[in-house]
Every structure is written in C-alpha cells, then in structure tokens.
Amino acid sequence: MSKILITGATGNLGKSVIHNLLKVIKPGDLAVLGRNAEKLENLKIVGVDVRIGDYNDYDSLLQAFQGIDKLYFVSGNDMLNRSKQHENVVNAAKVAGIKHIVYTSFLCENETKTSPISFITEDHIITENWLKVSGMKYTILKHNLYMDMLPIFIGEKVLETGTIYLPAGEGKAAFTLREDLAEVAAHILTTEGHENKEYDLTADKAYSYDEIATIISNISGKIIRYYSPSNEEFTKTLTEAGVPEEYIELFAGFSLAIGNGELDKTNSLIEQLIGRKSTSVEEYLEEIYS
Template structure:
C-alpha cells in the first residue's frame, strides 16, 4: 500500500493521478487527509482516505496501518513543520512502514546564512531524522516550481513589468507535474533505497528571460526590474502584503540571486525517461490563456 500525505494539495493530487495513470489500482493507494469532505474527488477515484493530522500522533499511527510506502510531502506550517514531520517519522517507525519518500528542496547553502534558512531548517531536520530512523528512504531535492513563476511575476506585469529582486542569476525551475510523475516512477519501481535525487530542470533560466518569454507570448514587451531588497519589501508592505509573505518572497528572491536554485546536476530527466517541461513550454501554455 502506498500512502500519500498532503493528498489534497497540488503535488499530492498530481502524484496520485500519475500513479493511477501508471496502472496502480486505486485500492492500493491511500491519501492522508484531515477532512474527508475536502477529498471527495479522490474518494470518487477509488482512493482510500485515511484521516490523520500531523499534530495528532495517534491518528498518524492509525492511518499508517498496512502502509508499505509512505510519500511524505513536506508540510506548509513552517513554524511547526519540524515537530509535525518528526511525528510522522516516529509513527511510521512504530507501525512498521518499510520505505519513506520525502520532498526536500534544492540548495547550495545549508547554513544559517542562507536567505531561506527559516524555510530550510525543517527540511534539513527532517532529512536527518529520516536517515537516522533505520527506515529505507528516498529524498527528492526539489527545485523551485515553474508553477511559482506566475506568482513571482504578479498579475499586473503588463503595466508594471516583472518586479522581482532576483538579479540576473539563472535557476533550474521544474514543473510540479513533472516532479509528481518522477515520484510516481520511483514509487512503482525498485532500486531507490537510501538515495537522494536532484529534481531540477535540464536548463537554467533567469527572471529577465522569463519576462522576455511572457512578452513574446502576450505580444507586448514585458520589462524586468530587479530592485534592491529594501525597495521590494517596502513596495510589498505598502501593498498590504502580510509580513510573513514579504519575508518569504524577499528570501526566495535573494536565494535565486545567490544561485541557490541554479543547477548543472539533475536526476529528473532520467527518472522521467524524457526531457522535463521547459520554462518556455510552461510559460507559453500558461500565458497564452491570458
């Protein structure tokens, strides 16, 4: 039995869909959800729903019964994520889960000097816990999603341009759908025990190039402006963006600028058995609908 946590999120649903497309029977897939009402689409596909909460250890132990492979999608509660994922790993060990698959992140800097250290801390903590658990594991060092680019670009790009302090540094963004397919391929094959896979695109692209592609797709030139971090944070604050999101966006932009997500090494193409979706392909599809 394969169990997918975070199953109502984008990556969780995409992974389950990929598993089904590969011929895995729905009754061999479980989805960990907090509320059954929010997972009726999964239930309709025949996927078994397991009710569990990262903050409720007993519910996790119950949900993990009969699970052989646990796909742990990192939680979104950054403040409590380390403690929550520790509970997941302890419950998996207690109930006898044979393999854990975890979505970590691509990075160059593991220290507190990283501009995204506040996000990285829980990932590094979880990786170490998994490796020390004695359970066979596979860790996916996922790069930034191509799917996040429209969020960085903003809705008013045609008037304001792309206003994002990432400099000219290139990153190997990859699509969420490709990542989900790669995970499904690993979940349904052998030879992945105690391995770490680098999940990045085969190309690196800058935010200036992103703006150029969007301009070509929409037929209107799109400027790229890389302000100072202070100017960027001030603009977001004046637009009433919550402080937590200002910190996250500013940190992410600085991480991109420092080359945290650039990559010349990737396992994604091999795991997919094809070239990953390029940034141009993704952006063309997304912005041709605008």
C-alpha cells in the same frame, strides 16, 4: 504489491502523484491521507483507501499508517509547527512498521543559516537527518523551486504593468514543474532501486528574470521589462503597497537566493527517471500568457 500511502492528498502535489499512480496500480493498492473526508470522497468512490489524519496529531498518524509499506511524505507548509509535525510523521511511521519513506525535501545549494531562505530549508535538513537514522529505508526527493510559482512571483498584473520587480539581480533558477515532480514520484514509488538515495530533482536549464521577461514579451506581444531593486527598496515598496510581511519575506528570500546562485543547479535526472525532458519555462509560460 506493497501498499502505498500518499500524504497531502488534497494538495496540488499530492493530487498529481495520485493521478499518476492510478495509471499504473490498482486503487486498492493505494491509500491516501487527509484531514477532510469529504474532499477525498471522489477517491473513495473509485476504491482508494481513504484515511484521516493530521500531522499535528501523532495518534491519528499512527492509526492511519497501519498496514502501509511505502509512505510518500509531502512536507508540511505550516512553517511555525513544521518541525514537530515532521517528527510526528517519522516517529509514527517507524512505530507503525512502514518500510520505506519517500520524502519531498528542497534543493538549495546553500544549506547554512547564511541563506536568505534558511527559514525554508532548516526543517527539511532536520527531517532528512531523522529519516537517515530512523532505520527505515528512505528516498529524499530534493525539489527545486516550483515553476508553478512563477506567476505569483512575477505578479498577476505583469501584462498590465509591463514590469517584473524582484531583487534577484542577474541570478538564475532552474524552475521545475510540479507535475514533472509528481510523475517522478510515481515512478519511484512503483519501481525498485531507490532505497537510501537522495535525488536532486531540477530542470535541465536555469533562467534569469531578465530572460523570463523576454519570453513573456515574445509570447504576449507586450514589452515586459525586469527591474531588480535592492532588498531594502523592495521591502519598503511592498510594505507601502500593503503586502503582508510574511509574503514580502517569502518573495524577497527566494529572490535573494536566486541572486546568490543558490537555486541554479541543473541536471537531466528527471529525463533519466521518466524518459522525457523536464518541462521548460518557455513551454509553461506559453500556456499561461498566450
């Protein structure tokens, strides 16, 4: 059995991938990477190989990657330094002799600078290109927008306000559950035939915020309405409410991308890979708002 290393082991996605992997492989065949040993102690206790490293520290990555065959590379979330961090990971993996990298990228139908979320996609595109010319085998997992982000986008007080307020127009997004993506990753890491492939991982149905408002209304018994302001009004309203600028940019960017139809791609690939349908928005919202 080849040895697999999971980066981002203390994050939600990394934890879920580890949980799914330990159903099918021995703890000794799994290594995990994190910056804080204490947070990984529970994995060390059960026999998982815990390694300490930081995307900002090339030498720590080079040491941590020794003896690893497959690397599950969770993209970083430090937007200012992510490009350099990703370069460190790819270069260290190559020097360490890693044979195959599985990378978590992002699925957006507009990969040009005209996209309102180009600040998200740009580093992914660069990293994909580095992987393709690295000489290592690669699998690029293009994740659609996490369904788990819906309560954040909608707002924690939506049942009180009765309003979803986002500048997404009538656009739709195929929100995809993080847990489904983790299950796919575990499958790809433990089966053959995925080398040098790109997978568009998305749900089999796309939803507008108007449809989401109706679903939450039906679940909660409260009337929820969707209002789509202009981007200017949205930015002004949230600024006056004291929301930090970086969050406004994030909420507005994803909303405008949805409005442009950049995140509405659907397919049945998740079902093909793991043998069950991807989780629907109805199922997810039922757990949150019932």
